[in-house]
Amino acid sequence: MESIVETMVGRESEQEVLSAFVAASGGRALVLRGDTGVGKSALLDHVAERATAEHHRVIRAAGVEAESELPFAGLHQFLYPLLSNIDRLDDAHRGVFDVVFGRGKGTPPSVMTLGIAVLDLLSLAASQKPLLLVLDDGQWLDTSSTEVCGFVGRRLTGSSAKLVVSLRSGVPSGFDTAALSELPVTTLSGKASEQLLDIHHPGLEPRIRRLVLDEAQGNPLALLELPPYVRGGRAERNPGKLFGYTGIPLPQRLQHVFGARIESLGEAVRAELLRGALDGVGAGTAADRTRGTRYRMRDADEAAACGLLDIDPLSGDFVFRHPLVRSTVVQMATPNERRAAHAVLAHVHRDDLERRATHLAASTVDPDEEVAAALEAAADFATLRGGSLAAVAWLTRAAELSESHEERSRRLGSAAYIAGHSGQMDQAQQLVRSGTGSGTDDSPASVIMSCYAAFLEDGDVRSSQRQVFAAIESMRDNGVREPDEVLIRLVDLLLAINQYASDETAWERAHQLLDDLGDLVPSHSRIYQDSWGDVVRRGAGVHERVEHAFAGLRDLEPWNVTWLCVAAYHVDTLSQYRPHLQRAVDREVETGAVSTAMLMLHLIMLDQIAVGEWDEAERTGQRCLELTTTHRLGLFVHNIQAYLGLLAALRGQVDRARELQAVVDAWARPRGISFLTQIADAIGTAAALAEGDYEAAYLHAIGISPPGTFQPYAHQAPRTLLDLVEAALHTGRTEQARQHALAARDANLPDISPRLALITYGALAMTATDPAEADAMYDRAETHPAGANFPFELARIQLAHGIRLRHTQGRKAARLSLTLAAETFQRLGAPTWTERARAELRAAGASPLTASAHLAGLTWQERRIADLAAGGLTNKEIGERMHLSPRTVSSHLYRVFPKLGITSRAALRDALGKIPGDQNV
Known part of the structure; x- marks a missing residue:
């Protein structure tokens, strides 16, 4: 067939724009948008030819409607030809591509992480030869690939x-919000239409020529395809109504044209076309041909002869002349014909889990357990890759094809469970009703979804707790003997509810129930059991167990990743797992477990608060608050408000802190959500300490736990250890302060978490009456390896140490500790604490401004890196803690050395310690 590009008319302005696009220096992206058949593909051919003439490397891809739910299916088309360059990337980016291509293990990357890796790969490939990526039918690209292409397109x-993309008008696409430059592709003018028609179909009699021009309405594909249809006698019956009736859109009229040709073919050829159409033949790339991932149509010369197929010049394979031919073939087939074609394609893709499952599902009518199992496996795989929405659809279809009522109910329960985590509460409830046949059924699956929704949406811990307890006990009493995913989900839900209820009686009942279940409770749930409830009494060894669980990260569903991170938070080791959350959160917000993603954001915020990234924590909290409010998840809304209130209290924003405290307490207390009322009390404690109102701080602190003990199942009790001790000391309650510090030591809090070790040593130092013990405990706290990870607590200990030194050893001895405390409070943005430290510095005879002069040149990040390096950590270890690359850490240290007047890493510790003291001699 003659190339449309060779005879393209009426497209001078579009060709000029595209030629300039290719010739322009630097990277950029452009979207061509127009109706079906208007000539977008011809313009893509034109830009590809121009780029080839300009010595660009051209890689082409196309969206395939049948693959629009397969994560990264479209991106693979672009990246496969560039695989040889991936090994030249650094380890981090190479690891990202290994996960995407299934060559390695790990959590699927977020849009940002993968987008940055793709940008680096494209830059590397383009450094050898300019690169043009051409995407046709972008509206059918899968969601994951669309997001990455949009991210990359904005940053070329x-x-x-x-990058140039063609989109069909009127079909929604992720590119609609990608903010890429657009070039509208409209119909041809009357003069250009006549010219194109006369070039391809000269000698038409005037009546037929006018009829074609009227019907085509400037659409190039119609101008090319209608004349043979008319010549076949179709217009002789009713020239005024070429298609038998009027008012239908042009694409449907063109389908009549192609349909007439398809009807003329033999049965075997039509079957071959259908198999090709259902597998997206003609939409793939050279990479697809190399890998053999597309069906290869054979013995279809008859279809090529009547203009339905072309021959690919590179492979010699048959390809559809236009996407509309492909869709017409599918629409004209009977349901039985489509099912037969899908069955063949399922065999062709027998080694591709997701494609095989898709075709099996479409080929099957009657219940078939093998097909249902294949769909369930594909759903599991999609869930691990952040495709929870696709997983729900596959599990629902698997349930329809299940051979037994039990399997159908189980799969619908799984679909409902994932839908719930994806923020689709209404759909989850509907799926449960489909599985049980009743909206009021008390089956375990129904209990999971009804209680999960009531718990998240309205904070209903009391009735939800009763129902979940009853469901688990019923399964136990009915003799469940094998591991059961419904039972596990009930157990995990019970533990989550218990965490928020923080009720000792309920927790003890839960421990007894889980002991009865024995090995039916998996190791992950045992970690949640020991960390979410009473970390003081059950938290020893949790850190190591969490680390071991993360070793099997590839097999963890997104909610288990998140829940393990909750366990890590309770033992203050969340920082080492924050990269997993950051990689996953953007992906889950878009196409995955939305509810889980909100908890991921919440955990990221908590870690940002802990490590002193308070501005970032505020932004993360606000983003999370917007999401939770939009999805009307009341528990999460008030959970986020509680920690935003705590952050405000730490920063001395006491009015805002108390306002949020009141909102959280008023919502949580009537519902019996002690987890949140404890945080409300912690807000009151922190706000009072920031103001210097130690009496109020003490009263708030003992509301969480009385001095000398750590209230069972009160998660804030160990966390507010330092608060209670400080408030007690400042109000003359030295005996209570000492009693509480000793209780922390006796409870072995330092063995549970690094933060608890730091504040336990600090509390023991503050309350010690023996000078030798005080010095030893202060030294142990201030040199603790985790100190840099908890700067606010460390600064408070340094402030207390400085005050003690001023009173016991003189003003000069106090200046170093006081200066370090003032520096940290200032960097954190805690003005009331900063002023308190500066006042102590003045009392020690030093000017705070002078004392800070040498260190003021260090940014907060540089100072934290310097502290960690001074503690003996390698660049790689520092990078893991601060979520930076080793190269970035090295660059920061390169800037730090001259600021401190040193030339080696070995001099860091002395430089950081001596500068303030030397200044204040």
Whole structure:
């Protein structure tokens, strides 16, 4: 067939724009948008030819409607030809591609992480030869690939890579919000239409020529395809109504044209076309041909002869002349014909889990357990890759094809469970009703979803707790003997509810129930059991167990990743797992477990608060608050408000802190959500300490736990250890303060978490009457390896140490500790604490401004890196703690050395310790 590009008419302005697009220096992206058949593909051919003439490397891809739910299916088309360059990337980016291509293990990357890796790969490839990526039918690209392409397209400036995408008007696409430059592709003018028609179909009699021009309405594909249809006698019956009736859109009229040709073919050829159409033949790339991932149509010369197929010049394979031919073939087939074609394609893709499952599902009518199992496996795989929405659809279809009522109910329960985590509460409830046949059924699956929804949406811990307890006990009493996913989900839900209820009686009942279940409770749930309830009495060894669980990260569903991170938070080791959360959260917000993603954001915020990234924590909290409010999840809304209130209290924003405290307490207390009322009390404690109102601080602190003990199942009791001790000391309650510090030591809090070790040593130092014990405990706290990870607590201990030194050893001895405390409070943005430390510095005879002069040149990040390096950590270890690359850490240290007047890493510790003291001699 003659190339449309060779005879393209009426497209001078579009060709000029595209030629300039290719010739322009630097990277950029462009979207061509127009109706079906208007000539977008011809313009893509034109830009590809221009780029080839300009010595660009051209890689082409196309969206395939049948693959629009397969994560990264479209991106693979672009990246496969560039695989040889991936090994030249650094380890981090190479690892990202290994996960995407299934060559390695790990959590699927977020849009940002993968987008940055793709940008680096494109820049590397384009450094050898300018690169043009051409995407046809972008509206059918899968969601994951669309997001990455949009991210990359906005950031190509500065590289030698370009991206051009064609989209069909009227079909929603992720590119609609990608903010890429657009070039509208409209119909041809009357003069251009006549010219194109006369070039391809000269000698038409005037009446037929006018009829074609009227019907085509400037659409190039119609101008090319209608004349043979008319010549076949179709217009002789009713020239005024070429298609038998009027008012239908042009694409449907063109389908009549192609349909007439398809009807003329033999049965075997039509079957071959259908198999090709259902597998997206003609939409793939050279990479697809190399890998053999597309069905290869054979013995279809008859279809090529009547203009339905072309021959691919590179492979010699049959390809559809236009996407509309492909869709017409599918629409004309009977349901039985489509099912037969899907069955063949399922065999062709027998080694591809997701494609095989998709075709099996479409080929099957009657219940079939093998097909249902294949769909369930594909759903599991999709869930691990952040495709929870696709997983729900596959599990629902698997349930429809299940051979037994039990399997159908189980799979619908799984679909409902994932839908619930994806923020689709209404759909989850509907799926449960489908599985049970009743909206009021008390089956375990129904209990899971009804209680999960009531718990998240309205904070209903009391009735939810009763129902979940009853469901688990019923399964136990009915003799469940094998591990059961419904039972596990009930157990995990019970533990989550118990965490928020924080009720000792309920927890003890839960421990007894889980002991009865024995090995039916998996190791992950045992970690939640020991960390979410009473970490003081059950938290020893949890850190190691969490670390071991993360070793099997590839097999963890997103909610288990998140729940393990909750356990890590309770033992203050969340920082080492924050990269997993950051990689996953954007992906889950878009196409995965939305509810889980909100908890991921919440955990990221908590870690940012802990490590002193308070501005970032505020932004993360606000983003999470917007999401939770939009999805009307009342528990999460008030959970986020509680920690935003705590952050405000730490920063001395006491009015805002108390306002949020009141909101959280008023909502949580009537519902019996002690987890949140404890945080409300912690807000009151922190706000009072910030103001210096130690009496109020003490009263708030003992509301969480009385001095000398750590109230069972009160998660804030160990966390507010330092608060209670400080408030007690400042109000003359030295005996209570000492009693509480000793209780922390006797409870072995230092063995549970690094933060608890730090504040336990600090509390023992503050309350010690023996000078030798005080010095030893202060030294143990201030040199603790985890100190840099908890800067606010460390600064408070340094402030207390400085005050003690001023009173016991003189003003000079106090200046170093006081200066370090003032520096930290200032960097954190805690003005009331900063002023308190500066006042002590003045009392010690030093000017705070002078004392800070040498260190003021260090940014907060530089100072934290310097502290960690001074503690003996390698660049790699520092990078893991601060979520930076070793190269970035090295660059920061390169800037730190001259600021401190040193030339080696070995001099860091002395430089950081001596500068303030030397200044204040």
